[in-house]
Amino acid sequence: MPTQPECAVPDLTTARQAPLLRFESLLREHAADIEAWFRAQWRATPPPFYGSVDLRNAGFKLAPVDTNLFPAGFNNLNPAFEPLCIQALQAAFERVMPTACGVLLIPENHTRNQFYLENVAVLTELIHNAGYRVHVGSLRDDLHEPETLPLASGRELVLHPIQRTADGHVRIDGFTPCLVLLNNDLSGGRPALLENLGQPVIPPLGVGWSSRLKTQHFTQYNAVGAEFGELLGIDPWWVTPMFRNCGSVNFKEHEGEDCVARNVELLLEDIRAKYKQYNVTEEPFVIVKADAGTYGMGVMTVKSGDELRHLNRKTRKKMSATKEGREVDAVIIQEGVPTLERVDGDGELPGGPAEPVVYMIDHYVVGGFYRVNAGRSTQENLNAPGARFKQLAFAEPGVHPHHGGEADCHTNRFYAYGVVARLALLAAAREIAHVHAAEPSVTVAQPVEAA
Amino acid sequence: MPTQPECAVPDLTTARQAPLLRFESLLREHAADIEAWFRAQWRATPPPFYGSVDLRNAGFKLAPVDTNLFPAGFNNLNPAFEPLCIQALQAAFERVMPTACGVLLIPENHTRNQFYLENVAVLTELIHNAGYRVHVGSLRDDLHEPETLPLASGRELVLHPIQRTADGHVRIDGFTPCLVLLNNDLSGGRPALLENLGQPVIPPLGVGWSSRLKTQHFTQYNAVGAEFGELLGIDPWWVTPMFRNCGSVNFKEHEGEDCVARNVELLLEDIRAKYKQYNVTEEPFVIVKADAGTYGMGVMTVKSGDELRHLNRKTRKKMSATKEGREVDAVIIQEGVPTLERVDGDGELPGGPAEPVVYMIDHYVVGGFYRVNAGRSTQENLNAPGARFKQLAFAEPGVHPHHGGEADCHTNRFYAYGVVARLALLAAAREIAHVHAAEPSVTVAQPVEAA
Numbered sequence: 001m002p003t004q005p006e007c008a009v010p011d012l013t014t015a016r017q018a019p020l021l022r023f024e025s026l027l028r029e030h031a032a033d034i035e036a037w038f039r040a041q042w043r044a045t046p047p048p049f050y051g052s053v054d055l056r057n058a059g060f061k062l063a064p065v066d067t068n069l070f071p072a073g074f075n076n077l078n079p080a081f082e083p084l085c086i087q088a089l090q091a092a093f094e095r096v097m098p099t100a101c102g103v104l105l106i107p108e109n110h111t112r113n114q115f116y117l118e119n120v121a122v123l124t125e126l127i128h129n130a131g132y133r134v135h136v137g138s139l140r141d142d143l144h145e146p147e148t149l150p151l152a153s154g155r156e157l158v159l160h161p162i163q164r165t166a167d168g169h170v171r172i173d174g175f176t177p178c179l180v181l182l183n184n185d186l187s188g189g190r191p192a193l194l195e196n197l198g199q200p201v202i203p204p205l206g207v208g209w210s211s212r213l214k215t216q217h218f219t220q221y222n223a224v225g226a227e228f229g230e231l232l233g234i235d236p237w238w239v240t241p242m243f244r245n246c247g248s249v250n251f252k253e254h255e256g257e258d259c260v261a262r263n264v265e266l267l268l269e270d271i272r273a274k275y276k277q278y279n280v281t282e283e284p285f286v287i288v289k290a291d292a293g294t295y296g297m298g299v300m301t302v303k304s305g306d307e308l309r310h311l312n313r314k315t316r317k318k319m320s321a322t323k324e325g326r327e328v329d330a331v332i333i334q335e336g337v338p339t340l341e342r343v344d345g346d347g348e349l350p351g352g353p354a355e356p357v358v359y360m361i362d363h364y365v366v367g368g369f370y371r372v373n374a375g376r377s378t379q380e381n382l383n384a385p386g387a388r389f390k391q392l393a394f395a396e397p398g399v400h401p402h403h404g405g406e407a408d409c410h411t412n413r414f415y416a417y418g419v420v421a422r423l424a425l426l427a428a429a430r431e432i433a434h435v436h437a438a439e440p441s442v443t444v445a446q447p448v449e450a451a
Numbered sequence: 452m453p454t455q456p457e458c459a460v461p462d463l464t465t466a467r468q469a470p471l472l473r474f475e476s477l478l479r480e481h482a483a484d485i486e487a488w489f490r491a492q493w494r495a496t497p498p499p500f501y502g503s504v505d506l507r508n509a510g511f512k513l514a515p516v517d518t519n520l521f522p523a524g525f526n527n528l529n530p531a532f533e534p535l536c537i538q539a540l541q542a543a544f545e546r547v548m549p550t551a552c553g554v555l556l557i558p559e560n561h562t563r564n565q566f567y568l569e570n571v572a573v574l575t576e577l578i579h580n581a582g583y584r585v586h587v588g589s590l591r592d593d594l595h596e597p598e599t600l601p602l603a604s605g606r607e608l609v610l611h612p613i614q615r616t617a618d619g620h621v622r623i624d625g626f627t628p629c630l631v632l633l634n635n636d637l638s639g640g641r642p643a644l645l646e647n648l649g650q651p652v653i654p655p656l657g658v659g660w661s662s663r664l665k666t667q668h669f670t671q672y673n674a675v676g677a678e679f680g681e682l683l684g685i686d687p688w689w690v691t692p693m694f695r696n697c698g699s700v701n702f703k704e705h706e707g708e709d710c711v712a713r714n715v716e717l718l719l720e721d722i723r724a725k726y727k728q729y730n731v732t733e734e735p736f737v738i739v740k741a742d743a744g745t746y747g748m749g750v751m752t753v754k755s756g757d758e759l760r761h762l763n764r765k766t767r768k769k770m771s772a773t774k775e776g777r778e779v780d781a782v783i784i785q786e787g788v789p790t791l792e793r794v795d796g797d798g799e800l801p802g803g804p805a806e807p808v809v810y811m812i813d814h815y816v817v818g819g820f821y822r823v824n825a826g827r828s829t830q831e832n833l834n835a836p837g838a839r840f841k842q843l844a845f846a847e848p849g850v851h852p853h854h855g856g857e858a859d860c861h862t863n864r865f866y867a868y869g870v871v872a873r874l875a876l877l878a879a880a881r882e883i884a885h886v887h888a889a890e891p892s893v894t895v896a897q898p899v900e901a902a
Contacts, residue, residue, distance in 0.1 A: 035541075035582020036552075043549060083850040084534050087815050090486075091542055098494060101487075129851035131486020364538050399534040400580035 023062060023238055024416045028401040030232055031415075037231050038363065038422060045429040047363040049092050049181065049202045053421040054371070054383070055356045056241075056337035060280050062416060063241045063337050064424035065287070067217055069203050069432075070185040071359055072108070073369065074126065075118040075153075078393040081367040082126065088361035089130040093179075095362065096202055101178030102133035104162070104170060106194075108184050109140050111159070114152055115385070120183060121155040127181075135175050137162040139184060139191050146173075162193060169198040186210045187292075187323040206435035207428075209323070213291045214332040215245045221427035228423055239420050242270055242335040245291065249331050251311065252320040260288060261305035263333045268304070271335055285336035285379050292330070293322040299381040301336060338379050343372045349390050350374040355382050357391075358398065358421035365418035367397045474513060474689055475867045479852040481683060482866075488682050489814065489873060496880040498814040500543055500632070500653045504872040505822070505834070506807045507692075507788035511731050513867060514692045514788050515875035516738070518668055519745070520654050520883075521636040522810055523559070524820065525577065526569040526604075529844040532818040533577070539812035540581040544630075546813065547653055552629030553584035555613070555621060557645075559635050560591050562610070565603055566836070571634060572606040578632075586626050588613040590635060590642050597624075613644060620649040636745055637661045638774040657886035658879075660774075664742045665783040666696045672878035679874055690871050693721055693786040696742065700782050702762065703771040711739060712756035714784045719755070722786055736787035736830050743781070744773040750832040752787060789830050794823045800841050801825040806833050808842075809849065809872035816869035818848045 027034065052071035053064045077085070093103075105127065107120040120136060127134040138147075138159040149157045160172035170180060170193065180194065180201045186208025194201055205211075222240060229236030244263040249256035264286050271284035283303065290298035298319055302308060311319070320328055345351035352374030359368050373380075374388035382389075398414030478485065503522035504515045528536070544554075556578065558571040571587060578585040589598075589610040600608045611623035621631060621644065631645065631652045637659025645652055656662075673691060680687030695714040700707035715737050722735035734754065741749035749770055753759060762770070771779055796802035803825030810819050824831075825839035833840075849865030 032579075032582055032584050039545065039582075040550075080531065081534070083532070083848045084538060086850050087535060087538055090815070094490065099491075128483075128854070131483055131490075131851075133483050364541075397534045399537050400582075403579070 023234070024412050026232055026234065027416050027419055028403060028412055031401050031403075033231065034419060037228075038426075041426050042363045042429075045426065045433050046095070047360075047425060047429050048207075048432055049096065050359075050361045051425050051428055052357055052359050052368075053424040055358060055417055055420055056339045057341050057356065057417075058282070058338050059340045060278055061238050061337060062420050063239055064221065064420060065241060065334065065337060065355075066214070067221075067424045067428050068185075069207050069212075069428055070183050072116055072119050072183070073357065073391065074122040074359070075115065076357075076369040076391040076393060077122075077359060077367040078395070078397075081397050082129070084364075084397055084399075085126050085361060085366045086130045088364040088366050089126055091364065092362035093130065093132060096200065097179050099178070102135070102175060103127055104137045104172070104175075104177035104180050104199075105134055106137050106139060106162075106180060106182050106184050107159075109138065109188075111138075111140070111147075111149065117149060117151055117157055118153055118155070121151055121153070121157045123183060124157070125155075133175070133177075135160055135172055135177070137170065137172050139193065164193055167198060168196060170194070182208070184208075185323075187326050203432060204435050204439065206439055207432055209292050209326075211435075212431070213330070214289070214293070214334075215243065215291055215330075217424075217427055217431055218243050218332065218334070220430045221424060224423050224427045224430070237274055239423060241337055242267060242274075244333045245330065246333075248329050250320075250329060251316045257308050257311070260331060260333060261308035264288065264302055264308055265305035267333055267335060282338055283379075285338075287334045287336045287381065288319070288331050289334065289381075290319070290322045290328040290330075291332050292326070293328065298322040298328050299383075301380050336379055339382070340378065341370065343370055343392055345374070350388060352376065352388065353378045353380075353382060354392070356394070356417050358417050360421060360425050363422065363425070365398050365421065368394045368414075368417065368421075370394070474685070475863050477683055477685065478867050478870055479854060479863050482852050482854075484682065485870060488679075489877075492877050493814045493880075496877065496884050497546070498811075498876060498880050499883055500547065501810075501812045502876050502879055503808055503810050503819075504875040506809060506868055506871055507790045508792050508807065508868075509733070509789050510791045511729055512689050512788060513871050514690055515672065515871060516692060516785065516788060516806075517665070518672075518875045518879050519636075520658050520663075520879055521634050523567055523570050523634070524808065524842065525573040525810070526566065527808075527820040527842040527844060528573075528810060528818040529820075529846070529848075532848050533580070535815075535848055535850075536577050536812060536817045537581045539815040539817050540577055542815065543813035544581065544583060547651065548630050550629070553586070553626060554578055554630050554632050555588045555623065555626075555628035555650075556585055556632050557588050557590060557613075557635050558610075560589065560639075562589075562591070562598075562600065568600060568602055568608055569604055569606070572602055572604070572608045574634060575608070576606075584626070584628075586611055586623055586628070588621070588623050590644065615644055618649060619647060621645070633659070635659075636774075638743075638745055638777050654883060655886050655890065657890055658883055660743050660745050660777075662886075663882065664781070665740070665744070665785075666694065666742055666781075668875075668878055668882055669694050669783065669785070671881045672875060675874050675878045675881070688725055690874060692788055693718060693725075695784045696781065697784070699780050701771075701780060702767045708759050708762070711782060711784060712759035715739070715753055715759060716756035718784055718786060733789055734830075736789075738785045738787045738832065739770070739782050740785065740832075741770075741773045741779040741781075742783050743777070744779065749773040749779050750834075752831050787830055790833070791829065792821065794821055794843055796825070801839060803827065803839065804829045804831075804833060805843070807845070807868050809868050811872060811876050814873070814876070816849050816872065819845045819865075819868065819872075821845070 052068045054066040056065050143161045147159045162170050164170050189210045190205045225236040225240035244267050246259035267286050268284050286302045288300050339353050339355050341354040343351050343354045352372050354370040354372040357368050359366050370392040371382045372390050373382040376382050396414045398418035401415040402411035503519045505517040507516050594612045598610045613621050615621050640661045641656045676687040676691035695718050697710035718737050719735050737753045739751050790804050790806050792805040794802055794805045803823050805821040805823040808819050810817050821843040822833050823841050824833040827833050847865045849869035852866040853862035
C-alpha cells in the first residue's frame, strides 16, 4: 500500500493492445455507486456459494458468455491470492452454515482429467485452510473403497464412496458432514443419492446442468444488464450479449434447424444494427450452443442462417451431444462477441486469442485467468483444451479500481472484469432464488445482511 | 496454489532462529478445532471493526502485550495484502451498516507525525477502494477550513473541519456520512462533538483510552486464554501474560509506589514459579505501564520491587504522563515476555530485537509487521520510534497454517501470530460488549451469523 501500483502489464500484451474502453473509465469514476448497488443486490438476493464467468472483451463491449456454478479451475488461479480465497470461503461458509462443521465435496466423475483433479485438490486444500474439515466423496458407481489418486503437482486426492443413512444423510467412513458442496455440474442428471437430503446441498441440485438452461441464465442477465445500464446511464448492450432461442431442436434428426437458421438471421440483423450505431467494423457472428451444455462442448460459430441449413455430418454429430453423452434438445443462439484480448507466446507455447475467466466466492472476486488458445480465431469458443491451449493466471485479483491510473491500466482492466463477472453472478443468484422458490425444502442461503 | 509454499524466510532471520515451538505444532494439528471455536466466539460476541495486537514471542510462550482498537500502522502492511484488506473491510462494513452509505474517518490530531498521516491516507484509500465514499474529518479546534497535507509517499490528505447539525448529526461541507469511523484513541477525552450522535460511531466512544483500561482488557484476556487453554489442553500461561494492579498511583507525588513495588515482587515470584515449571532459564522481569497508556509512552522494565522504591526524577517524570499530557493515575504490572525474535540489519539500519504486530479487520487477519528496535534489549518495550527503529512487513498474512511444512516454517509462525492475536481481539470484543451493555444507546454491531 505504500506505493501506487504501476500501470504496466508485465506478462500480458492484452491490456495494452486493447483500445481504451470508455466503459473502464466509467467504472472507475462510478466505483462507489457500483459497489453500493452490488451491496443492495446481494441484500436482496444471496450470492451463489461460488462461480466462474467466461468474459469476452471486444473493446466496444465487455460481456459474459458463460456462467459456471461449479467452477473447475481453482488450480489456475494465482497462488498469491490463496489468502483472499480462504477469507472469502470463510465468509461464504459463515453465511450458509453458521455452526461449525465438516464439508463433503462432491467432484465430477471423470477422474482421468488430471487438470480437473488438480482443481479438486486445490479447492479441498483451500477449504481445509479456511479451517473446515473436508473430505471428497465420489458419485462414481464403481467406487466401493477409498481410492487415492497421486497428482502431477505432488498432491494426493482421496476419493471416498458415499453412503446414505436410513434417515437420509450422506456420510463416508468415519465422517458425517453437515454440508454437501457440489463441484459436479450434474450434467448426468440429479443423483438419487442426494435427493431430499438431511444436510444442505450447495449449490442446490436444481441449478445443475440437468435442470439449468443458458437461456434462463441470460434472461435473468438481460434484466441485470438493463438495471446496471440504467445505473451508469449506458446502453446495456455494452455488457450484454443478445440472444434468441427456438423450442426443441434435434440436429441429428434435422429437426428444428429452420427455426435456428431463421433466428440466427434475425440476431445477425440486430447485431448489424448495433454495430452500425457504434461504428463497429467487425463482421457480425453468432454462437449456437447447447442450452444445457458445458465444458465447451456443443458450440459452433455461425455467420449466416444458411450455414445451419447445410450442416455436414461431423458438425451434426458435434452439436448433438454434450458432456457425458447428454443429448442436445435445445440451443441458445447468442450474439458472438469477438475477443481482442491476446496473450503473447512464451517460448513454450505460441500466443493466441485469450478470454478472461473470473472466479468468485460468495460475492467476492478472488482472481481469474486468461484462457489462451493459439489454435482458434478471435470469433471462436476458446474452451477447447489441446496442445495449443493454456491458462494464464491474472496478475491481480480485480478487487478494486486504480483511481490514479490510466483507464486501461491492468488494475482497472481487472476491475472491469470483476464488475461484469459479478453482473453474471447476480443473474445466477436470481436463477438460484427461482429454484429455491420452486423447491422450498432446499436450504436457502441467507442474504448479505447485518441483522 | 499449484505449488506448496516453501519453508524458507527470505528476509527474516527470526523464524529460523526461534526454537521450534511445540505450541506451533499444536496449532497446526488443531487448526480446524481452533477455527470452529473462533467461529462460535464471533457468533456470541461481534468482533471489533478493526484492531492491532502487539505480540511477544519468547519461544516458551507467545502472548499479546497490547491491543489497539485504533490501529495506526496500515501503511506498514505488505502492499500485496491490499485486496485482503479491502475484502475484509467490505465484510466489516456490511456487518455494521447493511445499507450503502458514506464514511467519516476521524484520525488523531497530531498532524505532524508523517508516519501516522500515511496510515490515515492508506486507510482512506482502502475504504475508498472497498467501494465507499470516505472523507477525513478532524477534531482539531484550530481547523476552520479544509487543510491539504502533502505526504512523503506522494499522497495527499485533506482534513475537513467537522460540523454538528441541530438534529445531532456530524457532517462536513457537501457530505453527510452515515457512519463515523474512529482512528483516534480518545486519549484526550470523549469529544462532545461525538456524544449522542445520530450516526453510529465505530468503535464506540467508550473504548477510547479516556475510558479503557489495560487491566480490564487483560482481565477479559485471562478468561479467553483459559478457555483456549482448555480447548487445546495446554497451560493458558503459554499465551497469557500474568498481571497485577494497584489502586491509584501518582509517581510524581510518590503515592502508591509501595503497592506497586509489592505487587512487582509478587508477580516476579509467580513468574519464577512458571519458569521453574518449564525449565526456563531467562531472568524474570516485569513491565510497569500506564493503565490507560498508549503510543508506547509511560512504560518501564523492572526486575525488582526495590527499583520502584528508588525511582530517579527522570523516570518519575516519564511515568507520570502519557499521550497528550494525560496524567497517569493507575498502572498495570504485567509479566515481561522477552522477545527472541530478531531481524537482521539491512545495510541501511542495524538489526535488533523484533516483535510482531498483527492487523485484523473484523474477525479476519489481514497481515502485520515486525517492529524492530536496534536500540533496545529483548526485555524492553520496542515501540520507541527513533533512528534505530524500523517496521518490516510480514511476507505472509498468517491466514492459514501450512499443513505439510515444518512446525516453525514461516507460514505456521505467521498462523500462530494470527491465532494469538485473535485471542486478544476476542478479549477486546468482550470489552466492547460491556461498553454496549453500559451504554445501550450506542450502535451495536451484529454478531457473525447467517440469520
